[in-house]
Amino acid sequence: MWQRWKRLKTGEKVLFGFVALLVVVAVQNYISIEVRRLSSANPVRPILTHYDFSGDGFHGSELFRKNNCSSCHRAIGNGTNMGLDLDGIGSRRDFKYLESFLRDPEGTYITRTVEHGMAPKSAAYVAQLPEKDRHDIAVFLSQLRADRGGAAARLPPVGKSGFIDAMLDMWVPDSWRIMFSDIRTKDDGADEAAKKGADGAAQGNHNDH
């Protein structure tokens, strides 16, 4: 081994030495991140989405997998990030929007769609699914909720955030502080109302079947 190393040219030694150094640094970083993650009292990567499925919602989750939605989307930790991550979408969109999007994506989406819509778009088949299946999938999606502060949540984290305060100090003109109130000091009422609306709609339609 040592004989072989001695036979290498200087450039090769530098190159291999550098690669070996990179590997050592990467392994060291990985170990220190893992040690920090496992020994920290607060989760380093908190999970900010959650779900609590009704019967229709659970059926919708099965349809979601069966109909290949997870080849473009991610939900409850499954699937790909190629398209939109749908975890927490129920906190951003209500049941009515979701059902309408699945039925008529081009008439519902805020801008032009890429994949959903009419053939030959790759997700055109979604609008052709039976109405009951689309309904259950929409219930499922509306029950994917995000906690405050999560990427999909409408509201920022509860309490003080040094990062948000620093951003406000840097970018917000004083006049805005008079014109607008800080939503972090309000309660979560709006999100609760949206949730009730979503569940109420899901319940209403559920009774029709």
Ligand code: HEC
């Ligand atoms: C070929 C890839 C692909 C497949 C398959 C697919 N989607 Fe999508 N989906 C997208 C893309 C891309 C968007 C963004 C809108 C667009 O450009 O079409 C999207 C958007 C959405 C949205 C809208 C989100 C919003 O915020 O308005 C929902 C809901 C959704 N998809 C659900 C589904 C469901 C349910 C299925 C399966 C029945 C599915 N998708 C299958 C690619 C896909």
